[in-house]
Amino acid sequence: MKSLxxxxxxxxxxxxxxxxxxxxxxxxxxxxxxxxPGPRGYLSSRGERPAKFSxxxxxxxxxxxxNLPEFLDIIREVVSQGxxxxxxxxxxxxxxxxxxxxxxxxxxxxxxARANDTTDVWAVRHGCYTKEPAQTxxxxxxxxxxxxxxxxxxxxxxxxxxxxxLYSVTFVNELAQDRETLRAFKEFREEAERKxxxxxxxxxxxxxSSGVPAEKLGEFINDTILRTLAGVPEAGRPVFLKIAYHGxxxxxxxxQYDPNxxxxxxxxxAGTTYDAFRxxxxxxxxxxxVALFGRKINNAEHQLGFIEMLRLxxxxxxxxxxxxxxxxxxxxxxxIKPNRPLEQDLVLTDQSMSYGGEAARRVVxxxxxxxxxxxxxxxxxxxxxxxxxxSGAARNHTEKLAAVGGVERWPxxxxxxxxxxxxxxxxxxxxxxxRLTRRYG
Numbered sequence: 001m002k003s004l005x006x007x008x009x010x011x012x013x014x015x016x017x018x019x020x021x022x023x024x025x026x027x028x029x030x031x032x033x034x035x036x037p038g039p040r041g042y043l044s045s046r047g048e049r050p051a052k053f054s055x056x057x058x059x060x061x062x063x064x065x066x067n068l069p070e071f072l073d074i075i076r077e078v079v080s081q082g083x084x085x086x087x088x089x090x091x092x093x094x095x096x097x098x099x100x101x102x103x104x105x106x107x108x109x110x111x112x113a114r115a116n117d118t119t120d121v122w123a124v125r126h127g128c129y130t131k132e133p134a135q136t137x138x139x140x141x142x143x144x145x146x147x148x149x150x151x152x153x154x155x156x157x158x159x160x161x162x163x164x165x166l167y168s169v170t171f172v173n174e175l176a177q178d179r180e181t182l183r184a185f186k187e188f189r190e191e192a193e194r195k196x197x198x199x200x201x202x203x204x205x206x207x208x209s210s211g212v213p214a215e216k217l218g219e220f221i222n223d224t225i226l227r228t229l230a231g232v233p234e235a236g237r238p239v240f241l242k243i244a245y246h247g248x249x250x251x252x253x254x255x256q257y258d259p260n261x262x263x264x265x266x267x268x269x270a271g272t273t274y275d276a277f278r279x280x281x282x283x284x285x286x287x288x289x290v291a292l293f294g295r296k297i298n299n300a301e302h303q304l305g306f307i308e309m310l311r312l313x314x315x316x317x318x319x320x321x322x323x324x325x326x327x328x329x330x331x332x333x334x335x336i337k338p339n340r341p342l343e344q345d346l347v348l349t350d351q352s353m354s355y356g357g358e359a360a361r362r363v364v365x366x367x368x369x370x371x372x373x374x375x376x377x378x379x380x381x382x383x384x385x386x387x388x389x390x391s392g393a394a395r396n397h398t399e400k401l402a403a404v405g406g407v408e409r410w411p412x413x414x415x416x417x418x419x420x421x422x423x424x425x426x427x428x429x430x431x432x433x434x435r436l437t438r439r440y441g
Contacts, residue, residue, distance in 0.1 A: 003085045004110040004164075008239065011262060011289060020284055020314035021240070021264070023086035024307070025294030026075050027114040027166070029068075030090045030139070031121040037071035038298040039064055042336075044073035072097065074303060079109050081304050083311045088112045088166055088292065091140035099148045099160045113145045115165030115199060116188065120207040133177050133208050134170035136184035142197045154195075165192075166242070168202035171224050173210040182228065189236045200290075201225075201238035202266065218250025226257060240264050240290050245279060248286045255287025264290025270299040273306070273327055273345045277320035281313050301338055305330040321346065 007019045028036035040063075049069035066074075075097060079087055087109055089097065094113040097103040104111045120134035143152045146159035169185055171178045192199055203225055205217060212220045221243060229237060240262035245251060255263045265283045267276065276296040283291065293310070300306035309323040318326065328342045338345065409430045 001108070002110045003108040007085065007289075008262065012260070015259060018314075018316060019289075021085045021290040022083070022307070022310055022314065023088055023112070023264075023290065023292040024075075024078055024084045024297050025088045025267070025292045026071070026078075026093070026298065027088050027090050028294060028298065029093065030114050030117045031123045033124050035065055035125070037066035037068060038295075040066050040070070042074075042301055042303055043070055044077040046073045046077075049073070068093075076103060078303060078307065079103055079107055081307065082108065083307050084109060086110050086112050086164070086292070088114065088294075089162075090114055091145050094145065094162050095148045098162050102160075110164055111162040112164040112166060112200075113140065113162045115140065115142070115145065115167045116184075118168055118170060120170050120204060121168070130207060133172050133174065134181070134204070136181055138184075138188070142191055142195050146195070146197065152195075163197060164239070165197060165199045166202055167199045167238075168204060168242075169228075170204040170207055171221075172206040172208055173212055173220070185228070189232065193236045198239050200240045200242055200264070202242040205244050218246030218253075221246065222250060222254045222257075225254070229261075242266050242290070242292050244268065245283050245288070248282065251283060251286040251288060262289050264288060264292060267291065267293035267296040270295045271349050272340065272347055273300075273324050274320060274347060275349055276306075277309060277313050277323045278348055280310055281320045284314055299339075301331055301336050302327075302334065 004021060007017075007021050010017045010019050028038075030036075043066070049067060051063075051067050053063060072093065075087060075089070075093070078084060085108075087104075089111065091113045094111055098111045116136070116138040118134045118136055119129045119132065122129035141150065142165070143150055144161075145165055146152050146161045146163055148161055152159060167185065167188055169181050171181060189199070191197075203221060205221065206212065210220075225241065225243070242264045243254075243266065245265045251263070251265075254261075265279065265288050267279070276293065280291045280293075291310070291314075297303055297306060305327055309318070309327045312318045312326075313320055313323050324346050325342065328338060328345065331338050
């Protein structure tokens with residue numbers, strides 16, 4: 001079973017589960033063109049792929065962007081790592097890796113393809129499309145995503161391609177414009193239902209002036225989502241949502257409305273490393289169950305290490321601050337120069353907080369939030385264990401400390417496995433840094 005399906009089932013049966021879905025959004029070629037594969041500072045272990053450049057024009061390093069073969073190598077490496085649940089790609093890239101190569105056949109990672117490309121993602125150099133109200137458009141059909149052709153043979157139960165897609169809508173608070181957006185969405189989901197194609201729904205913030213104050217944008221998006229889906233029966237509803245994070249209040253308002261509605265966040269621009277780790281931490285704390293990070297992963301100095309830190313944060317193993325420090329430890333061990341010094345990378349930038357126009361988080365009382373309850377009980381257990389670390393009870397559970405380089409670093413059980421229940425914050429950080437260094441160093 002794919003991990004996506006297992007976690008979706010767990011959400012239904014175990015409301016307090018800490019399970020979290022992480023998607024790597026590698027569909028930027030539907031938006032950015034040459035820049036889509038990202039900067040060449042990070043390549044897969046396979047290294048550089050051949051490229052043709054005239055030396056009198058520029059060098060390969062001077063050009064700065066990966067080519068598509070290098071981009072595909074990174075996708076293969078991330079899928080092999082196995083820490084993400086979904087790999088989102090363009091229809092063309094999905095065809096190469098899913099249909100022709102069979103990359104996902106023996107993987108628990110679910111392939112997905114962008115099912116439409118509205119004009120607000122046409123972010124080509126020197127273009128002005130993103131400044132106009134988003135217009136509906138679909139490059140790939142559902143059949144082409146599922147089997148690579150205009151019409152699929154529907155005699156069998158499965159297709160060689162992806163059977164999960166991202167459909168995006170952008171509401172701009174203008175009647176005729178938004179009505180046309182809804183009309184196109186209706187046509188898509190009816191076709192998807194007929195062809196047994198699953199999708200998740202991305203609801204962008206208005207890409208032009210909408211008349212909605214920034215501090216009210218979360219309310220506008222929440223109401224628009226719920227109003228849109230109220231007329232959609234279960235067979236045609238999205239698997240989950242993908243929206244901008246507008247702060248704790250907006251997230252909890254939406255997440256608590258319907259237990260069957262799985263809410264996810266989008267990553268937005270790259271920002272600092274702390275931006276990414278704090279965003280996924282805060283969103284999960286207040287009800288999100290999914291995160292789809294594109295540029296935040298693709299622009300990372302070391303994508304595998306960055307993804308591992310995202311997973312450790314959502315698992316509750318490290319705090320966002322600890323994750324930033326451990327990530328920099330990975331970079332140091334591999335001799336990779338970070339984009340920013342550690343001190344700067346631990347800063348929460350204004351850019352990342354612009355989702356809801358909030359310069360600082362508001363602290364609110366959380367009631368009947370199963371995730372908050374899990375976090376609270378875990379914190380109490382860990383805190384109690386730390387207080388008892390010098391007591392007889394602690395010694396009964398912790399037989400010894402793991403030695404790294406002859407130095408005792410963290411507690412382990414009698415069988416040699418790490419004793420997470422009795423680790424201090426510093427010991428957990430040391431354990432994860434050592435494990436990641438051994439894996440990637």
